[in-house]
Amino acid sequence: MTQEIRVTNYPEVLTDRASHYCPGCQHGTAHRLVAEALTDLGLVDKTILIGSIGCSVFIYNYLTLDAIESPHGRAPAVATGVKRARPDKIVFTYQGDGDLASIGMAEIMHCANRGENITTIFVNNTVYGMTGGQMAPTTLVGQKTTTCPGGRCRENEGMPIRMTEIIASLGGVAFAERVAVNNVKNIMKARKAVTKAFEYQTKGVGFSFVEVLATCPTNWRMTPLQANKRVETEMIPYFPLGNYKDVLAKEEK
Amino acid sequence: MPSRVEFREDRCKGCLLCTEVCPTGIIQQSSRFNQKGYKVTEITPDMMSQCKGCAFCAMMCPDYAINVYTTKQAKGGKK
Amino acid sequence: MSTPERIFVKGNEAISRGALAAGMKCFFGYPITPQNDIPEFLSQALPDAGGQFVQAESEVAAANMLLGAAACGIRAMTSSSSPGMSLKQEAISYMAGSEIPGVIVNVSRGGPGLGDIGPSQGDYFQSVKGGGHGDYKLLVLAPGTVQEAYDLTIKAFDLAFKYRNPVLVLADAIIGQMKEPVVPWVPENRDPEEGQAWGLQGAKGRDPRLLKSLFLDDGALAGQNLKLQAKYQAMQAEVDQEMFLTDDADLIVVAYGSIGRIAKSTVRKLRAQGKKVGLVRPITLFPFPADVLLKLAKEGKRFLTIEHNMGQMVEDVRLSIRTVADSALHCQLPGNLPTPDDFEEPILKALEG
Numbered sequence: 001m002t003q004e005i006r007v008t009n010y011p012e013v014l015t016d017r018a019s020h021y022c023p024g025c026q027h028g029t030a031h032r033l034v035a036e037a038l039t040d041l042g043l044v045d046k047t048i049l050i051g052s053i054g055c056s057v058f059i060y061n062y063l064t065l066d067a068i069e070s071p072h073g074r075a076p077a078v079a080t081g082v083k084r085a086r087p088d089k090i091v092f093t094y095q096g097d098g099d100l101a102s103i104g105m106a107e108i109m110h111c112a113n114r115g116e117n118i119t120t121i122f123v124n125n126t127v128y129g130m131t132g133g134q135m136a137p138t139t140l141v142g143q144k145t146t147t148c149p150g151g152r153c154r155e156n157e158g159m160p161i162r163m164t165e166i167i168a169s170l171g172g173v174a175f176a177e178r179v180a181v182n183n184v185k186n187i188m189k190a191r192k193a194v195t196k197a198f199e200y201q202t203k204g205v206g207f208s209f210v211e212v213l214a215t216c217p218t219n220w221r222m223t224p225l226q227a228n229k230r231v232e233t234e235m236i237p238y239f240p241l242g243n244y245k246d247v248l249a250k251e252e253k
Numbered sequence: 254m255p256s257r258v259e260f261r262e263d264r265c266k267g268c269l270l271c272t273e274v275c276p277t278g279i280i281q282q283s284s285r286f287n288q289k290g291y292k293v294t295e296i297t298p299d300m301m302s303q304c305k306g307c308a309f310c311a312m313m314c315p316d317y318a319i320n321v322y323t324t325k326q327a328k329g330g331k332k
Numbered sequence: 333m334s335t336p337e338r339i340f341v342k343g344n345e346a347i348s349r350g351a352l353a354a355g356m357k358c359f360f361g362y363p364i365t366p367q368n369d370i371p372e373f374l375s376q377a378l379p380d381a382g383g384q385f386v387q388a389e390s391e392v393a394a395a396n397m398l399l400g401a402a403a404c405g406i407r408a409m410t411s412s413s414s415p416g417m418s419l420k421q422e423a424i425s426y427m428a429g430s431e432i433p434g435v436i437v438n439v440s441r442g443g444p445g446l447g448d449i450g451p452s453q454g455d456y457f458q459s460v461k462g463g464g465h466g467d468y469k470l471l472v473l474a475p476g477t478v479q480e481a482y483d484l485t486i487k488a489f490d491l492a493f494k495y496r497n498p499v500l501v502l503a504d505a506i507i508g509q510m511k512e513p514v515v516p517w518v519p520e521n522r523d524p525e526e527g528q529a530w531g532l533q534g535a536k537g538r539d540p541r542l543l544k545s546l547f548l549d550d551g552a553l554a555g556q557n558l559k560l561q562a563k564y565q566a567m568q569a570e571v572d573q574e575m576f577l578t579d580d581a582d583l584i585v586v587a588y589g590s591i592g593r594i595a596k597s598t599v600r601k602l603r604a605q606g607k608k609v610g611l612v613r614p615i616t617l618f619p620f621p622a623d624v625l626l627k628l629a630k631e632g633k634r635f636l637t638i639e640h641n642m643g644q645m646v647e648d649v650r651l652s653i654r655t656v657a658d659s660a661l662h663c664q665l666p667g668n669l670p671t672p673d674d675f676e677e678p679i680l681k682a683l684e685g
Contacts, residue, residue, distance in 0.1 A: 007256075007321040008311040019316060023266035023291065028315030053446070069446065071415070073390060098363070103390030131363035134372070135387055146368070147361075147375040147387045156379075157387075184274055184309045217268075224268035 011039040015062050024224020026214035027055060029181045030123055031062050033212075034094070037195040041202065047090040050079045052104075054096035055129040073104025076111035079118045090201055092119040098128040101137040101161050108167070115172020115206040119197045122163060122209065124239065125216040133219030137161040140238060145219070160238065164211045168244035174206030176245040180213040182231040186241070193243070205247055213239055256306025256323040258296050264318035267291040271310035271319060277303045280310060335516050343481045343507040344369035346514050347437055350485030351409050352377060353518045356435075358384045358408040360397040362416060365449040366505040367439035370411045391416035395423035395436070402427065402434035403543050405531020407489050411437035413505075414447065414455050418463065424498055425464030428560070429545025433492035433527075435485065436470075437501045439508035442666040451505035451590060452666035456644035459502050460618045467557055469564045471499040472617040476574075476593040478512035484615070486519055491570060493526050495563055502617065504640070506590040506669075573621040574613040577603060581610030583683045584628055585675075586649050587638040588614045591664065595638050597672040598679060609679055617645070622652035635659035636682035638675055641666060 010016075014035040021027050038044045049065045051057060053072035060067035070078040075093035083091040100108050100122050108120065127145055128134040135145040135152060138160050142151040152160070168176040175197050179190035190212060197208035213235050215227035222230065243249075258280075265287060271294060272280045279300040287293050296304065306323030341349070348370050351359070359378050361371035371387060378385040384401075388394035394410045401408040412420060417438045427434055440455045442448035457463075459472045471491050475481040481503055488499040532541055547553040576596055578584060587595040592613035599611045612628070614621050629635070629652075637646040637659045649659045662678035664670045 001327045002324040003327040004322050004324050007306055007308045007323050008319065010317050014317065016317075018264055018289075021315065024268035024270060024315070026315050028317065029313075032317065057446075103362070103392075105389060128363045131365055131368050132372075134363040134368065137389070146372040147363070147385075149372075149376050184312050187312050224270055225273060228270060228273070 011035040013039060013044045013064050015064050017061065019062060020058060021055065022216075022218045024215055024217040024227055025055070026181050026212070027123060029187065030121060030212045030214065031059065033181075033187075033191050033194045034092070034121060035063060036191060037198045038090070040195055041198055043090045043198060043202070046088070047092070048082055048086070050075045050082065050091065050093040052093060052095040052099040053130075054099050056094055056096060056123065057130070059094055073099050073102070074107055075099065076104065076107040076116075076118075076120065080111055080114070080116050083116055083118050087117070090119075090198065092121060092198070092201075094121045095123070096129065097122070097124045097126065097136045097138040101163055109170065112167050112207045112209065113170040113172050115174070117201055117204050117206065119201050119208045120210070121194065122211045123214050124163070124211055125214045126160070126235065127216050127219045129216050129219055133216075138163075140234060162239060164209065164244050167209045172206050173209065173245055174247045175200045175208040177209070177243045178211040178213070178239060178241050180231055180236060180241055182213070182215075182228050189241070200248065203248070211239070213241075255302065256304040256321065257301055258304055258310065259320040259322070260294060260296075261318040261320070262287050262293045264316050265291055265293040266316055267293060268315070269294065270313045270315070274309040274313045276307060276309065277305060279303050335518060338513050338515055340511055340513050341478065342369055342509055342511050343475070343478045343503055344439065344509070345373050346478045346482040347411070347485045347501065347503065348373040348377065349514075349516055350482040351435070351489070352381055353516065354407060354486040354489040355522060356383065356407045356409050356489065358401040358406065360386050360388050360394040360401070360408070360410045362388050362391045362394050362412065364391070364413045364416045366441060366508050367411050367413050367437070369508070370437065370439070391419040392423070395420035398434045398436070399423050399427050399432055402432045403430070403532050405527025405533070407493075409435040409437065411439065413439050413441045414443050415445070417455060417458060421458075421464035424470070425462075425466050425468060426545055427498045428464075428468035428470065429466060429556070430543045431496040432498070432543060433496050434498050435488045435492055435501060436498060437485070437503065440502065440504045448667050449505065450667065450669060451640060453504065453589060453591060453640040453644070454642075454666055455502065456617065456639070456641060459500050460620070460648070468560060469567070469618055471495070471497060471567060471570060472502055473499065474502045474589045474615060474617050475507055476589055476613060476615075478507065478510065479514050480615070481507055482514050482516065490519070495567055496530070497563065497567075502589065504590050568619045570616055571619040571621050571623075572615040573624055574611070574615060575624070576611040576613065578610035578612060578628060580608060581633060582608040583610070583634045583636060583679065584625075585609060585611045585636050585638055585679060586614070586625065586645070586659065587611065588617060588645065591638055591640050591670060594670050594672050595675050598675040601672065602676065602679060607680070607683060609683060620648050620652065622648070625649060625652040626656070629653035629657040633657075634682065634685060636662060636679060638662045638664065638678065640664045640670060
C-alpha cells in the first residue's frame with residue numbers, strides 16, 4: 001500500500017503570504033534558508049531579527065519573529081545593543097550591500113571585530129535595489145547603474161568590495177562564508193552555511209557572517225533567468241564562493 | 254513511485270527559475286495570467302507522470318509557490 | 333551646448349540643472365527616495381561639465397565631503413531627504429560655525445523616522461531652527477514650482493557665497509517628482525575670484541588659512557557667536573515672499589512650497605465665489621517674512637496657516653503677529669496627499685471666525 005507524503009515542508013516561521021519582491025529576486029530564497037536554519041536548530045522562539053533598509057526592509061512581514069527596524073547601515077550596532085541586553089537570545093541582522101558595505105561599513109566592521117555573538121546575513125546583488133538601481137560598493141567594474149551610467153570605472157569609483165574576505169580578517173569573527181542560490185547545489189551549500197552560522201552563535205564563539213550572492217533582475221534590466229545566469233558568469237568569478245573563516249573547523253587529516 | 258507538483262498560481266511570479274532546474278524538463282510557462290498579471294508556470298497533466306519528486310523546483314522558487322508530493326510504501330505494505 | 337528655450341522636467345532635474353547653471357563644480361550624494369533623480373542626473377551631467385560627482389558611502393560622508401570641497405572656495409552641493417538630512421546635521425553645524433558656504437537640498441518626505449516616501453513639510457523646524465547643535469541659522473529657500481526650484485538653486489549658491497554660510501533648498505516629494513516646463517537660464521557676470529580670498533588652496537606665498545569652528549580661548553567663542561548673529565541679521569535683507577490677493581482680503585492664508593501653491597488654487601476658487609481671502613507664500617523661510625505678516629495683521633486681517641505637518645511654521649506666523657493677532661492652523665496630515673479641495677472647508681471656517 002502506498003501513501004502520499006509531502007516532500008516540501010515550509011517552516012512555520014516563514015509567514016505564508018505573497019511577497020513584494022520582484023519576480024526572480026532571491027531575497028525570498030535567503031529568507032527561507034534563515035527560516036529553515038532557525039527551525040532545524042530549534043531557535044525560533046528565542047530569535048530576535050534586526051531588519052535593515054533596502055528591499056528587505058519588510059522582512060519582518062515574512063519571518064514571524066520579534067523584530068526591530070534599524071536606521072540604514074546601523075543594524076550591527078542595534079544588534080549589539082540587543083545582544084548585550086539579551087545575551088541568551090539569538091540575534092541576527094539581515095542586510096543588503098548598500099546598507100552593510102556603504103553607509104554601514106563602520107558598524108559591521110566594529111561589530112565583527114568586537115566578536116559580538118550575533119549573525120549577519122548579507123545579501124549581495126551588486127546594486128541598490130529599493131531606491132532604483134544605483135551603484136553599490138559591490139557593483140562590478142563596467143557594470144552600468146543609474147549613478148555610473150557609463151559603467152563602474154576603477155579610476156573614479158574604485159573596485160568592488162569583497163566583504164567576506166574583509167570580515168574574515170577581523171579578530172572577533174568565528175565564521176565567514178560566501179554562498180549563492182543560483183542552482184540547487186549552491187542552495188544546499190548555502191543552507192548548510194546559514195545553519196552553521198546560527199549554530200556558532202549558540203556556541204558563543206564570536207561573530208558569524210554569510211554573504212549570499214543574489215539577483216536583482218529589475219535593476220540589472222534582465223529577465224530572472226538572465227539575472228540568475230549573471231550570478232554564475234559574472235559574480236561568482238569576482239566573489240568566489242566558499243568558507244573564509246571557521247574557528248571550529250577540524251584540521252584536515 | 255508517482256510524484257506530483259502543485260503550483261500555487263496565486264503566488265507564482267512567472268520568473269521561470271523552476272523551469273531551469275527541473276531534471277526532466279517538464280515545467281513550462283502556461284498561457285494563464287494570475288490576478289497580479291504574472292504568467293504562471295505549470296506541468297501539464299500528461300507530463301506529470303515524469304515528475305521524479307526531487308523538489309528541485311521548490312528549492313529554487315523564491316516565492317514558496319511550489320508544493321511537491323511523492324508516494325512511498327506504507328509500513329507493512331506489499332511491493 | 334546651447335541653452336534650450338524650454339524644457340519639461342521633474343523638480344529634481346530642475347534643481348540639478350540649476351546647480352550646473354550656477355557653476356557647481358562638485359556634488360556629493362547618496363540614494364534616498366524621493367530625490368534619486370538628482371544624483372542620477374548629475375552622475376552623468378556633472379562629469380560631462382568637467383565637475384566631480386561622488387556617490388558617498390552615506391549622507392554623513394556626503395555632507396562632510398561637501399564641507400571639504402566648499403572649504404576650498406568652490407561651489408559644491410549635496411542633496412538628500414528627511415532621514416538623510418538628520419544625518420547631515422553635524423556637518424552642517426560645522427559648516428555654519430566655520431563659515432563655509434555650500435548648498436544642501438532637502439526633498440522632504442514624511443516623518444518622523446522612516447515615515448513614508450511621499451511629501452511633507454515636517455522638516456520646517458529642522459531646517460529653520462537649526463537641526464544641528466549650536467546657535468546658527470541657514471538661509472532656507474522654499475520653491476513652490478519646478479521653475480522656482482531651478483531659480484532658487486542658482487540663488488542658493490549666490491547667497492551662500494555672499495554670506496559665507498550654508499544655504500538650504502527645501503523642496504518636497506511633490507516638487508521633486510512632478511514635471512513642469514522650465515525656462516533654463518545661465519547667470520552672467522559671476523565673480524571669477526569668488527571664494528579665493530579665504531578658500532584653502534595651499535599657502536604658497538601667503539600666510540596659511542584655517543577654517544575651524546573650535547574657539548577655546550577666553551572670549552573667542554563669544555566673539556564668533558556675535559559675528560555669526562550679526563551675519564544672520566544682515567541676511568534679513570534677503571527675505572522674499574509671494575503676496576496673492578492680500579490687499580482687500582479679510583483672511584490671509586499662510587502656506588509655503590507645494591502647499592502654498594495648492595492653497596493658491598483654493599484661494600483663487602473661493603475668490604470666484606466672492607470670498608475675501610488672500611495668500612502669503614513665504615519663499616525664504618529664513619529669513620521669515622515677519623514684517624509683511626505684521627503689517628497685514630495691523631490692518632485687521634485674520635490668519636490661517638496651512639502646512640503639511642503637525643504644526644511647525646505656524647509658530648513663526650504667531651510669533652510675527654503676536655502683538656496684534658493670532659493664527660488658526662490647518663494641518664494636512666503627513667502621509668495624506670493634499671488637493672485644493674482639502675483646504676476649502678478649513679479656509680471657509682477660518683473666514684467665518
